[in-house]
Amino acid sequence: MFNTSEVYVVAHSLVPGSRHYEKGLKELFAEAFLKVLDQVGNANLGAIYVANAFSEVLQDQGVLGAFLSDYVGMRRIPAIRIESGDGSSGVAILEAYNTVRAGIYDCVAVVGVEKMHDVVNIKLNKALATITDYEYEGFFGVTPAAQAAMAMREYMLKYGYDYEDLATWPIKMHERGSKNPLAYMKKQASLKDVLESEVVADPLRLYDVAPAVDGSAAVILCNKPVKSDAAIRIDGIGIGAYGTYTGQRDSLTELLSVRDATNMALRTAHVSIGDIRIAEVHDTYSILGMLSLESMGLVRPGETPRLLSTGALDAGNKLVVNASGGLKSMGFPGGASGMYELALMVMELMNIKPFESLGKAELGVVQDMAGFDLVSTSVVLRRVS
Amino acid sequence: MVDQRLSVPRYWRRMPQYYRLEGVQCIKCGRVYFPPRAVCECGSREFKPYPLPSTGKLINFTVLYSVPAEFEKMKPLIMGMVDLGGVKVIGQIVDCMDPEKLSPGIDVEVVFRMVKMDSTYGLINYGYKFRPINNC
Numbered sequence: 426m427f428n429t430s431e432v433y434v435v436a437h438s439l440v441p442g443s444r445h446y447e448k449g450l451k452e453l454f455a456e457a458f459l460k461v462l463d464q465v466g467n468a469n470l471g472a473i474y475v476a477n478a479f480s481e482v483l484q485d486q487g488v489l490g491a492f493l494s495d496y497v498g499m500r501r502i503p504a505i506r507i508e509s510g511d512g513s514s515g516v517a518i519l520e521a522y523n524t525v526r527a528g529i530y531d532c533v534a535v536v537g538v539e540k541m542h543d544v545v546n547i548k549l550n551k552a553l554a555t556i557t558d559y560e561y562e563g564f565f566g567v568t569p570a571a572q573a574a575m576a577m578r579e580y581m582l583k584y585g586y587d588y589e590d591l592a593t594w595p596i597k598m599h600e601r602g603s604k605n606p607l608a609y610m611k612k613q614a615s616l617k618d619v620l621e622s623e624v625v626a627d628p629l630r631l632y633d634v635a636p637a638v639d640g641s642a643a644v645i646l647c648n649k650p651v652k653s654d655a656a657i658r659i660d661g662i663g664i665g666a667y668g669t670y671t672g673q674r675d676s677l678t679e680l681l682s683v684r685d686a687t688n689m690a691l692r693t694a695h696v697s698i699g700d701i702r703i704a705e706v707h708d709t710y711s712i713l714g715m716l717s718l719e720s721m722g723l724v725r726p727g728e729t730p731r732l733l734s735t736g737a738l739d740a741g742n743k744l745v746v747n748a749s750g751g752l753k754s755m756g757f758p759g760g761a762s763g764m765y766e767l768a769l770m771v772m773e774l775m776n777i778k779p780f781e782s783l784g785k786a787e788l789g790v791v792q793d794m795a796g797f798d799l800v801s802t803s804v805v806l807r808r809v810s
Numbered sequence: 811m812v813d814q815r816l817s818v819p820r821y822w823r824r825m826p827q828y829y830r831l832e833g834v835q836c837i838k839c840g841r842v843y844f845p846p847r848a849v850c851e852c853g854s855r856e857f858k859p860y861p862l863p864s865t866g867k868l869i870n871f872t873v874l875y876s877v878p879a880e881f882e883k884m885k886p887l888i889m890g891m892v893d894l895g896g897v898k899v900i901g902q903i904v905d906c907m908d909p910e911k912l913s914p915g916i917d918v919e920v921v922f923r924m925v926k927m928d929s930t931y932g933l934i935n936y937g938y939k940f941r942p943i944n945n946c
Contacts, residue, residue: 547879554878560824561845565901565925565937566874566881571889574872582914626889627873627909670845672891672898677870 430648432525434657434806435532436464437768442609442638442756444542450477450484451496454538457641458497461534465651471530473504476517476537478760480506482552483543493538510556511569511709512795513537514763515664515686515802518644522662522804525646532647537764541637541757549637556796558670567671570634572797573710574626576677580712581628583678584727588628592619593733594711595632595753602754605779607769609638609756633711638756642764644771650809655775660788661694661805663687668799680713680720682801683794687721690790690803698722701805702744702786703773705766707794708751717792718746721803740783748773748783763793767804774808821935826859828937831920833897835860844897864920865943866894873909880926892918892940902939906946917943 438460440453448456454475462468473494480486490504507517514537521535541549554563557572577591599614614632622631650656665685671677691698704723708714715729723744724732732738738746749755749769752762770789773780787808794801826832833844834857841850842860849855871890881887888903890912904923906912918940925937 547877547882550876551878551880558845561827562900563878564828564935565889565939566877566884566887567889567900568874568876568878570876571872571874574874575870575889575891578870578872623875624873625876629872671900672844 428528429526430528432522432646432648432659433650434644434659434771435647435651436461436645437643437771438464439607439642439765439768440640441607442640442758442765445639446542448639450480450486450489450538450540451493453540453639453641454493454536455497457538457643458534458536461643461645465645468532468645468647470499470502470532470534470645472524472533473499473502474517474521474533474535475504475506476513476535476760476764477506477539478508478510478513478556479539479552482555483540483549508760509800510795511757511759511762512707512793512800512802513760514767515793515804516800518763518767518804519662519664519802521646522659525648528648532645534643534645535764536641536643537758537761538641539759539761540639541759542639556799561670569796570626570629570710572671573712574629576716576797577628577712579677580716586730589616589620590730590734591711591715592616592632593730594708594714595619597733597739598708598747598751598753601748602750605750605754607779608750608754609636610750610754629710629712635709635752635757638758640756640758640761640765642761642768644764644767656809657771657774658807658809659804660696660807661690661692663689663691663693663803665689665801666799671797678716678726680716680794680798680801682798683717683720683792683803684722686801687790687792687803690805694805694807696788696805700788701790703748703770703783703789704744704746704792705749705770705789706747706751706792707762707766708747708753709757709762711753713794714747714751714753717794721790721792745783745786748780763791763802766791766793770806774806818933821933829922831862831894831899831938833860833862834858842897844899862894862897862899866892866918868903868912868916868918868940868942869893869898869914871903871912888912890918890940894920903942904939905941908946911946912942919943
């Protein structure tokens, strides 16, 4: 048996997502990274893991890690870039966690960074199409939005929902976002706003789509906590894969990689899904947020719209989903999305502003996913005092 | 006509699939795959070409208004999931002026169309699309 270390999240930060026209990848990275570095003082970092999905397409930049670490004066620290589409962050967290757990490094940083607004929308769509099977999907114009739309149609038919029933997701996420100063979308949305928003890919509307933002978020993972009060420990982590051509799926309403990732994370954390009190899920499209919850086992299949509308997933209940407002409110920073979810989860577990009202939740889960059910990760975090 | 500088071999090596919807059938267990793959679910690595039938049924679709750069002038695109003899293929639905008339279960046929054009002097890529058999 190997001796393994415990892994703690000792620092976290995020640059609120926005159209940061004045900042490039390097500035965004530095802003999030230097904040976590300052929180721990002398961290003695062994490596930096960089989660980024599209720098080749959007910034013509390869070997990203090298230039980012140099920019923050750490050119001799290996900065390892992880690309797994919009699920890059989860994989970067997993890799970073493994090196600390295995005792290779005492401390590592994980930084998600993405600069979505260096190109116009049609070019961004082209970049997003790279997270489909490009030869047989992207080539013909299939985009992640088209896949999500078909999943939404299948879900509505399968469980007998109207579009209005599913509109509860964006409404609830906007409501949470309106109370979160870190959110990109801070405005409440009414049913009328959602129903009158433009159609992106029928039945999917603009309000179902997490808005693309530039952003960066970071954590430092160490084998011991820096402070003794309210430390956050990673108790379990899991990865699941189900990459395939969309046509080869039996169903578009079950995310098998999400299911496997979550089961693995729960198993390694020695907890059951019923123990989870707060969750941050990857809602790039509202339907994917709902399917993720159901595939994780947090909500029974087909139940999410009903539970959301009754307020059963709001703060004050046994399970709180996307207290931050999710990617819908925080914005969608491509491969950095999962790092936002992780940083927010740490704040939620620690009851840091603006999440003081969440109460003392002990266990939370963060779910990240690449494309449509291609590669997913789940991280179980525990607050230990 | 956005300048893509598309690679020629990258396109012509897929002609059997783009032009004839050629999938593969496992010699051991008979499973059919589109797109082709190297190893079957049963573990076998031996396949023979298997052209998919040219008619099938629509099973799911969406009208896509936000498209990648090279499709900007063709939007909106109707993207459909089509069942061709038990194999599901995702692609564009064309010759349908009124998408309201589309519904899961209608009959469609495979047609051969231009997919994208690479600027003024570049490559023109062709491939399969699907058309409702009864007027749409």
